[in-house]
Amino acid sequence: MDMTDTLVEARPRKRDAAATRARILAAAMDRFARLGYETASLREIAAEAGVDVALIGRYFGGKEGLFTEALKASIHPNRLRDHDRESYVRAVAENMANGPKDGESDQDGFQFLLRAATSPATAPLLNLAVQERFLGPIRDWLGGEDAEPRARVLAGVIIGFLVERLIRGKALRGREREVFIERASAILT
Amino acid sequence: MDMTDTLVEARPRKRDAAATRARILAAAMDRFARLGYETASLREIAAEAGVDVALIGRYFGGKEGLFTEALKASIHPNRLRDHDRESYVRAVAENMANGPKDGESDQDGFQFLLRAATSPATAPLLNLAVQERFLGPIRDWLGGEDAEPRARVLAGVIIGFLVERLIRGKALRGREREVFIERASAILT
């Protein structure tokens, strides 16, 4: 059908390991986030990526390996250090007040996280990832005595608001929004 | 081996459909809440109930039917009204500090729902259940001005801790536990 490869990309490069890997990873992130670890199948993921199943084994070692990488890719380090305490708290609280729609793409990542939290097979992996990219930074940011349990509390609060926002389905408005932000800020401070 | 049935129960009543059904349902509630719909297997559930697998098919029609009934049985109204503010806050905070395993049945229903949300078919239940079991009761419990957004904040915090506990996988101990409970209580109060 296709005689030349000048269709979409400049040089499709028939055999490109990096591109194939990336497409598998993208498909995995999508399926895992939407379906969870056990329901999403490697065959589906491979099909969505337009790739043979065996390549997943080759590039990621197996389902767990693929999931681990997809998880890492879904949790991007937050920019804690760019904020002082007050501005960060305010930013987080406002973000929480928003609806799922107008949130950035971190929504998908968080959905991924939530699904991962509900599957026993992936819980240990998630624990590790959260430690690395979430709890650790917060703990360091807090510093001082009892940084660890205090970081856990803070992480719990933030996670909770994210879940609540995910479930809520719509943004808060007007007075309700203000009250929410005010209260949430108070808790986070 | 056993000639008489006077081992554990007074009258084991060899054939009792109602009792068998109940034991299957209890085992199902436990396994589904702990492992989620996909991971929990009918064979395990049957084994835990000390029953042949085929009976599940007979009594509940199949895995979906069993899950549906277990879900119904797991949603009971929470007992917010039994507590005054302080004792409830303390109970919730301590519950949060515990590991997923040793948690009491008070919040297990929520775990059940959260895990159920993994399965695309049962996902919409989560929103409804949170409204019913968390937001509504908390809002009424709080009462007064701005009960709605304040309830959202509180619900968010509680949900967050539950998820955090789910992720953490193990109980907090010693000083960390104390600090955690103290901080969580302060936030909830």
Add this chain to the structure above:
DNA sequence: CGACTAAGTCAACGCACATTGACATAGCTG
């Protein structure tokens, strides 16, 4: 050009699962 390697393909394996139907037996009923 010719060989070597990386990239992709194909088929098969073993496993665990839910489900089903035929069979066995306990306990009640007449």
Add this chain to the structure above:
DNA sequence: CAGCTATGTCAATGTGCGTTGACTTAGTCG
């Protein structure tokens, strides 16, 4: 006691899964 039905047992079937190993081909390098 005889027979019937609810209750429980057993074995088999089909399906989809993740994984593995041998094979084929594209692209590159000497």
